[in-house]
Amino acid sequence: MSTPLVNGIKETHRHKDYYITGGDLHLIAEHTHFLIHAYFFLRESEYFRGLLQSSAGDVRKASNLSTPLHVDASPDDFATFLTVFYNPKYAYFGEMTISDWIVILSLAHKWQFPEVKALAIRELDKIELDLVPRIALYNKNIVDVRYILPLYAKLCAWKKAPTEEEAEMLDKKTLTFVFRARERLRAPDMNSNSGDGSEDLISPLPSGTRRSTVEGIIRGMLKIEPDTDDLGKLGQGNVLSNSIRHSSERMSDSTIRHFAIFGVICRNDHPV
DSSP states (O other): OEEEOTTTTTTOEEEEEEEOTTOOEEEEETTEEEEEOHHHHHHHOHHHHHHHBOTTSSBOSSSSTTSOEEESSOHHHHHHHHHHHHOTTTTOOTTOOHHHHHHHHHHHHHHTOHHHHHHHHHHHHTSOOOHHHHHHHHHHTTOOHHHHHHHHHHHHHOSSOOOHHHHHHSOHHHHHHHHHHHHHHTSTTGGGSOTTSOSOOOOOOOTTOOHHHHHHHHHHHHTOOOOHHHHHTTTSSSHHHHHHHHHGGGSOHHHHHHHHHHSOOOOTTSOO
């Protein structure tokens, strides 16, 4: 992620704001040369301490023009990250956008700046952002669970399940968790289900629901055209599962994955 450049800083240009007189840390982002103060990076980042400090504690890399470090970030993103340390308005970040804070959160997580990461989360919590994208962002950057818990609670309390577009934003583990939590919350007796997910969830269909109704809903979700031959053979084998398998050729992998998580699976040996 950050490695010495063998050829020094040849063919680079100085950043207009962050080539600071008195700086003692030379960093290269793509073809842009930054000269900043190592203090901020050594104070907080275990990642950069491992790169920069010798066993004696002195800065041994990137302290002069001939041995800079290359940072894995665009010049604009790196400059945005440095705003946290060199903000001319100190604690006021009113001009920062949601995109800026997403960049800061991502780099703080990658480079192990816990206090910068906490700042980014606090600032993002002040900014309007749709629920599912926020959950996806926080999960991607391994945000503390105390920030994610109320977001999960809101998502699980929604009257409607997440849309396919929203499901695409979440990883499989999160989707499965949300599905199980929603099932448990909607069970006739939610206290009968294990809170830790160690037991099978029990959320039966409404009394009187017919198998044909369930299969009709699934057909609609899969966009399978009704077939009179199939409908006449529903009691004679795996016609429905065959239809699903054949229709999978027309569906994207993500659609199949989302249906498997959110859909209802009817087994012929367990009729409704």
